[in-house]
Amino acid sequence: MLLPAGLSSAQEKEWVTRMVAKVEKAGRAPALSDEALLDRARRLSEQFLGGRAQPTSVRWVDNQEHRWGSCTPTTGTIRVSSRLEGMPAEVIDYVVVHELTHLLEANHGPRFWALVGRYPRMDYARGYLDGVSRGAGWQPGEEADDVVNE
Numbered sequence: 001m002l003l004p005a006g007l008s009s010a011q012e013k014e015w016v017t018r019m020v021a022k023v024e025k026a027g028r029a030p031a032l033s034d035e036a037l038l039d040r041a042r043r044l045s046e047q048f049l050g051g052r053a054q055p056t057s058v059r060w061v062d063n064q065e066h067r068w069g070s071c072t073p074t075t076g077t078i079r080v081s082s083r084l085e086g087m088p089a090e091v092i093d094y095v096v097v098h099e100l101t102h103l104l105e106a107n108h109g110p111r112f113w114a115l116v117g118r119y120p121r122m123d124y125a126r127g128y129l130d131g132v133s134r135g136a137g138w139q140p141g142e143e144a145d146d147v148v149n150e
Contacts, residue, residue, distance in 0.1 A: 016135045031085055032092075034059040041078065041096050048118040053100035060085065068129060069095045071102035078103075087128070094125030 007015070032040065038058040045053040056076035064070065064081040071078045078099040084092050097119040105112040116122060 013135070013137070016131060032060075037080065037096070040093070041100060044093055044097050044119075045100050048097055049100060049104065049115060053103040055100065055103065058096065058099075069099045071099040073103050073106055076103060087132075090121040091125045091128050094119055094122055095129075097122075 034057075037060065038055065041053075041055050041058040045051055045055075054076060055078050058078040058080065060082045061079040062082045064079065064083075067081065068084060069078065069080045078096070080092070080095055080099070084095060098116055101112055101115045104115060119125075
């Protein structure tokens with residue numbers, strides 16, 4: 001959704017907050033245990049990455065203030081921000097696919113994005129996360145594009 005030109009920053013924040021709330025009501029994912037999150041990651045790897053990304057663990061964490069997920073390729077460990085709990089399944093899946101891809105490609109180069117782009121709801125999820133980020137007052141690029149590798 002595009003906002004009309006000429007809105008004050010307060011008006012823009014109000015509209016973004018309203019739209020985020022509306023989208024959040026549309027379809028929340030049920031809470032997953034760490035074990036279920038790992039199982040989900042393995043299925044997503046099979047479906048979109050040919051099973052090549054093999055995480056050793058995938059777990060929820062509470063200490064990620066400015067990123068949605070992180071990955072340590074050397075150990076195969078993926079951490080997903082607990083702020084994602086309750087968001088639409090497509091958004092959580094995107095973050096997991098993004099982090100799984102870091103097990104194959106450490107940086108955000110063209111090969112990385114070609115692999116992540118296999119996830120068909122990537123644009124929706126990135127837009128959703130950008131809206132949540134803006135609604136929280138984060139600057140563009142501070143959060144939605146920071147689903148990054150540690």
